[in-house]
Amino acid sequence: MHEVRDRSPGGRRLLSSTDVGNTNRALLLQALADHGPSSRADLARLIRVPRATVSTIVNGLLAAGALEEDEPQAPVDGIGKPSRPLWFGRDAALCGAVSIDAGAVEVALVDARGEIRSRSEHALPSSASQSEIELLVTAAAAEVLGPHAGNLAGVGLLAPALCDHEVGTVVACTVVPGLVGTHLPALLGDALDAPVFLEQDVRALAVGERWFGAARGCEHFAALQLGVGVGAGIVLTGHLLNGRGGYTAQLGHTCVNVNGELCSCGLRGCWETVASTRWLRAESARRGITGGRSTTPRRLARRAEAGDLAAAELLADYIDNVSIGIASLVQLLSLQLFILHGEIVHAGEMMRRQLEQRVIERSLPALSEGVHVVFSELGQGSGPLAGAAVALTRHFGVTV
Ligand SMILES: [Zn+2]
Structure with a gap:
């Protein structure tokens, strides 16, 4: 040739x-x-x-x-x-997924068709030191993936953290602070004889949605994590946005209220201060709503549907707060598909429709047509599938 x-x-x-x-x-x-x-x-x-x-x-x-x-x-x-x-092929590209979150590490073996072959979950104290985390995660990974060492297409290592992809380490993490500076990519790579790809969890969710979820075949969309923290993974023209030092799309820390609450990041009035479940719980307690600090979007939606006016009012405020950040993405990047993750996905179809409608109302008319806000359907498989998708993308040399 x-x-x-x-x-x-x-x-x-x-x-x-x-x-x-x-x-x-x-x-x-x-x-x-x-x-x-x-x-x-x-x-x-x-x-x-x-x-x-x-x-x-x-x-x-x-x-x-x-x-x-x-x-x-x-x-x-x-x-x-x-x-x-x-x-x-069923066994063509077996992948590992190691997903770290507050309080737990989940490990799974997944094939290229998106079938989760095996999985396990272990407790991981949020206060664990770097060396404790490395020991626990390496042992958990060895249990599920060890029998396939040397035969894995790759391992997606997901962390609730800012990750520097060029250096291959965690640069900032408030949820599990011991992860900062971790050597886990190298340790897992040696133990499993496989390439390990570190990725921020919400960015990996976007890749997972592209391979296995609502974004299959879609070149422009965002995956949003709406939990105690708020974050986004954005795919534009088929590529996952990736900026300097892992600091990309810090949507949760864009200001929505110049005189707002102080945020965990040190800035004031960030979107996260009004769109997180932390805000929802604090506000529920402040307004004296039944359930108080233990409320969830689902419980609140049920109370609202049952005729609890105070719950309905708080739900409307929460929907409005969440819509602000999503509408910003419509304005900034003219995205149309938003796939939500976190507790909010259990809140029901009525709430989803109300949120979608509020996003449309907050969007420029020229951009609002075709805007869809959907709840992720990956469910309990979101971590394993996202981790596998990160590995598959690199293994097959495809974009995202
Ligand atoms: Zn902030």
């Missing part, structure tokens, strides 16, 4: 045929991830390359076991040859 190795007058290397082949391969894998099981003809149409090129790429991936052919299916119009849909 002839490779073009000339350099252009500007010093940029021209694309070689290998580069083009790798790009087409990545496009094909991306199309499969976006559209699910697809025939060769579908893939040729989706990535706009000749059918023969698709066959060449597919044959290589089939031989390597990365893809499998499903049973022949009759053509939709009843004419022509039956097609054999291609899909990721």
Whole structure:
């Protein structure tokens, strides 16, 4: 095969045929991830390359076991040859997911089809020191992933923290402070003989939604975590936004009230101070609502639906507060799809519709058409699937 190795007058290397082949391969894998099981003809149409090129790429991936052919299916119009849909091989790219959160670490083995093969959860005290965390997490990972050491496509390591991807470590973390400066990526990599990819949890959720959730096939959207803290993972033109030192899309710390409460970050009036469940609970107690500090968006929505006027008023205020940050993303990036995670996803369809409507009302009319606010459907699998998606993205060399 002839490779073009000339350099252009500007010093940029021209694309070689290998580069083009790798790009087409990545496009094909991306199309499969976006559209699910697809025939060769579908893939040729989706990535706009000749059918023969698709066959060449597919044959290589089939031989390597990365893809499998499903049973022949009759053509939709009843004419022509039956097609054999291609899909990721069941054992082609087993991934590990290690998801750290306040109080727990969850470890899972996940395949490229999004099936969680095994999982376990262990307590992880938020006050644990760096070395204690490293010991606990390494042991928890070894229990589930150890039998597959050397055969994993990669491991997604998720932390509720700001992560510097170039250095591969945690730079700031208020939830589990002992994570700052952790050596876990190297420790897990050595123990499992696999590449380990550290990622902030909410950014990983965006990648997980792209592979396995509501954002399949979507190039512009945001995943939002609405819990004690508030954060966003943003995908724009198919790429996860990634800025200097991990400090990207600090949506929770944009000011929504110049005279507002002091935030945990040291600034005043951040969106997080009025859109977190911490605000909801404190406000519930202050207003003397039944349930007080133990309230959740779900309990509040139920009380409101049952006719509790004070609960309905607080719910409306919470919805309004949450809508401010989402509408900011509409204005800033003209996003249309917002996928919510956290306690809010249990609040019911009525609340979702009210929130979506409030976001539309707060958006510029020219941008508000087509805005959708949805609750994530990944459920209990969100951590494992997000971790696996981070690893799969790197393994297959696709974007996001
Ligand atoms: Zn703040």
